[in-house]
Amino acid sequence: MSATAPMIELKSVTHAYTTKAGPLPVLDALTLSIPENTFCAVVGPSGCGKSTLTRLVSGLMKPNKGEVWLHDQKVTSPRPTVGMAFQNPVLLEWRTIMDNILLPMEIVKNPMTKAQARDRAMHLLELVGLQGFENKRPSELSGGMRQRASLCRSIIHKPDVLILDEPFGALDAFTREDLWCTMHDLREEEPFTCLLITHDLRESVFLADQVIVLSGRPAHAQYVMDVDIPGKRALDDLYTPKAAEMLATLREQIQIAQGRHPAENEGAAPPPPDPAPGQRGVKATTPGAMQ
Amino acid sequence: MNDSTRKIVAPVVFIVGILGIWEFLVWYNDLPDFRMASPSDLIPRYIRFADLFVEKSWETLWRTVVGLGLAVIVGTLIGMIMGFSRFAREGLYPILVGFNAIPKATVVPIVALMFVGQHDFNTILIAFMISFFPIAVSVSIGLSTLEPEYRDILRSLGASNFTIFWKIALPKTLPEFFGALKVAVTLAFIGTNLMEIVSPHGRGLGDLFDSGRINGDYPLMFAVLFAMAALGIVLFYFVVFLERIFAGWAERAPG
Numbered sequence: 048m049s050a051t052a053p054m055i056e057l058k059s060v061t062h063a064y065t066t067k068a069g070p071l072p073v074l075d076a077l078t079l080s081i082p083e084n085t086f087c088a089v090v091g092p093s094g095c096g097k098s099t100l101t102r103l104v105s106g107l108m109k110p111n112k113g114e115v116w117l118h119d120q121k122v123t124s125p126r127p128t129v130g131m132a133f134q135n136p137v138l139l140e141w142r143t144i145m146d147n148i149l150l151p152m153e154i155v156k157n158p159m160t161k162a163q164a165r166d167r168a169m170h171l172l173e174l175v176g177l178q179g180f181e182n183k184r185p186s187e188l189s190g191g192m193r194q195r196a197s198l199c200r201s202i203i204h205k206p207d208v209l210i211l212d213e214p215f216g217a218l219d220a221f222t223r224e225d226l227w228c229t230m231h232d233l234r235e236e237e238p239f240t241c242l243l244i245t246h247d248l249r250e251s252v253f254l255a256d257q258v259i260v261l262s263g264r265p266a267h268a269q270y271v272m273d274v275d276i277p278g279k280r281a282l283d284d285l286y287t288p289k290a291a292e293m294l295a296t297l298r299e300q301i302q303i304a305q306g307r308h309p310a311e312n313e314g315a316a317p318p319p320p321d322p323a324p325g326q327r328g329v330k331a332t333t334p335g336a337m338q
Numbered sequence: 339m340n341d342s343t344r345k346i347v348a349p350v351v352f353i354v355g356i357l358g359i360w361e362f363l364v365w366y367n368d369l370p371d372f373r374m375a376s377p378s379d380l381i382p383r384y385i386r387f388a389d390l391f392v393e394k395s396w397e398t399l400w401r402t403v404v405g406l407g408l409a410v411i412v413g414t415l416i417g418m419i420m421g422f423s424r425f426a427r428e429g430l431y432p433i434l435v436g437f438n439a440i441p442k443a444t445v446v447p448i449v450a451l452m453f454v455g456q457h458d459f460n461t462i463l464i465a466f467m468i469s470f471f472p473i474a475v476s477v478s479i480g481l482s483t484l485e486p487e488y489r490d491i492l493r494s495l496g497a498s499n500f501t502i503f504w505k506i507a508l509p510k511t512l513p514e515f516f517g518a519l520k521v522a523v524t525l526a527f528i529g530t531n532l533m534e535i536v537s538p539h540g541r542g543l544g545d546l547f548d549s550g551r552i553n554g555d556y557p558l559m560f561a562v563l564f565a566m567a568a569l570g571i572v573l574f575y576f577v578v579f580l581e582r583i584f585a586g587w588a589e590r591a592p593g
Contacts, residue, residue: 105494125496137487141509141587153505154495184587204495 052119054240055081055104055208060113062099063265073099075265076113081257084238088251090297091261091269092305097244100261101212104242105129118207127155130206130239134213136197138185144196145181148172151204164203171199174236175229191222195229202239209241216246224282227253231280248297253285260300270300372556379557380564387558390546391565398530398542399569401458405465406526410519413470417477421507427478438471442529443536450537457541461533468529469522476518480511513588516581523573531566543569 057079063072073096081087091097102108103115106125115122117129130151138147148168152159159167172178175195185193194214201209215223227250234241245251251258252274260270274293276284284290339347357377363369364376371379384391416434420427442464449460484507492502534544543562550558582589 105490107490107494125494127495129494131491131494133487133490135485135487137485137491139488139506139509141512141585150491150505151495154492154497154501186587200491210494 052083053080053116054083054085054118055079055087055242056116057100057104058114058116060103060110060115061265062096062103062108062110062112072265074103074110075267077261077267079259079268081240081242083240085257086234086241086243086255087257087259088243088245088255089259089261090245090248090251090301091266092263092301093246095261095264095304096266097261098212101131101210101242101244104208105131105210127151127204128207130201130204130209132194132197132201132209132211132214134216136185136190136193136214138193138196138200140185143182143184144172144177144188147185147196148200148203150200155204157204168199168203171203171233172196174232175199191218191226194218194222194226198226198229198233202233202237205237207240209239211241211243213244213246215250223247223250228282230254235279248294248301249285251297252290252293253280253282258297260297260304262304263306269304272296372554375557375560380561383555383558383561387546387561391561394541394543394546395565395569398527398534398544398566399573401461401542402465402523402527402530402573405462405529406469406519406523408462408466409470409473409522409526412466413473413518413522414477414515416470416474418481420474420478421481424482427482434471434474437467442468442532446533446536449533457539460537461530461542464533465526465529468532469526472518472521472525473515476514477511480514481507484510512585516577516585519577519581520574523577524570527566527570527573 057077060074060077061072062074063070065071077100079087089097089100099108103110104117104122106115106122106129109123117126138144139150142150145165145168148171149164152161152164157164169178169181172181175198177192177195177199180188180192180196185196188196198214201211215226218226231254243251243254255274258272258274259268260272261267262269272293276290361376361378364374369376416430420430445467446460446464449463453460453463488506488510489502492506497505530542531544531547534542535548538545538548543566546565547559547562550556550562
């Protein structure tokens, strides 16, 4: 990775929600650093604060303690250099697909003219395989197509940082794999720094340059893995021994995060390979916050 | 039969059928006018009082529309306040329910006393009072149930609350709003006629109805009822027409 300043940086971020039963801590001194143009996937057990992380990075929420930095600037409020997509594509039913994609251009000050923005939208639609659908309404599209449109909308204004909160979570397996490849196409076209929240370990390995495993609530970065698959990735790359090894490592880390590591349970399945650093293709790093 | 022909033919078949059955029953039972007028008795009334029907219908119509317009403005404002502020919602809701529960027939004499002689104003006021409630409730529900993600896609770009309201909350609430408006338009019409009949002041279809009653002209009373129904249908379908224009996207293609 390049030695430039990180695009996304979390400095010892601690956050808790106030509930009727008292404060509910979700993030505990979480420290992360994502270099520019890196695709970073965050995995972790359910309810470990992954979505909280997206809201903090996008500036929709402020952390109780610690700081979030984007591009050497401290995040205190939402900023137009961020693009977001959620599990729910949230397309506006009363707008055409084209007008949905152009929505951020109505909010963000941008040097692009209307015609340029339209051209860009058409180009993105073509990239995600939605050419010819620009004048359709969202209700005329399938779930996967809506999610494609939602992706176009999230990058139409050329954001520095793209935040994806389980955007493929509600799709069927084939559509999901299709969209994974679309993500690679988009990245090849124009690089961006991406923070992807996901439940799917295969997705994290296939898409990301770096996978971060969060511990159970309150979450800190438990494990960081660099995914080293050179060249443009194809789905077959998921079925190599190297990928299987990475997946096994991640699965084990998730089990640790869930507090049920197989090695601690007698009679459980044989332990997966030891995630010692220096293994082929798997570079395990231990962040300072790890315990 | 294609769709558009059916939309015209079906109501005509039913209206003619029902009028035929009615005519037959009155004739068969040999009912006198003062017990039950038959459709054939109505036509001479429409011809004889044509000028009055036009004049009175217009009076009823414009006062209903103004009352409804007021209900749309005030109802939307109250709905917005309740939709955006939980405090206001919880505080205003019981008051609105209580106000809505008061039979407006009892409010008519009070209003007539409060603003003596201001007949048009009083009528509009009753039409407004009876019809703003569904609008306020539907707008508030539409706004308060807006999914947070819809807000977030704009908020994450730094959009203001007004922008979020204008670009997302308002259009997204339109289908609910028009649903309520269809209820409100009929209610406003009832309100206008209530004022015209309970506090007679010589205006509107209610006045024509009242003169039929006083003069013992029973077919005229029935004729007025039909004129009211026709006016109600016109108003209702005007709202449907507006809905098609502004919230047509919410209608799924048939099939």
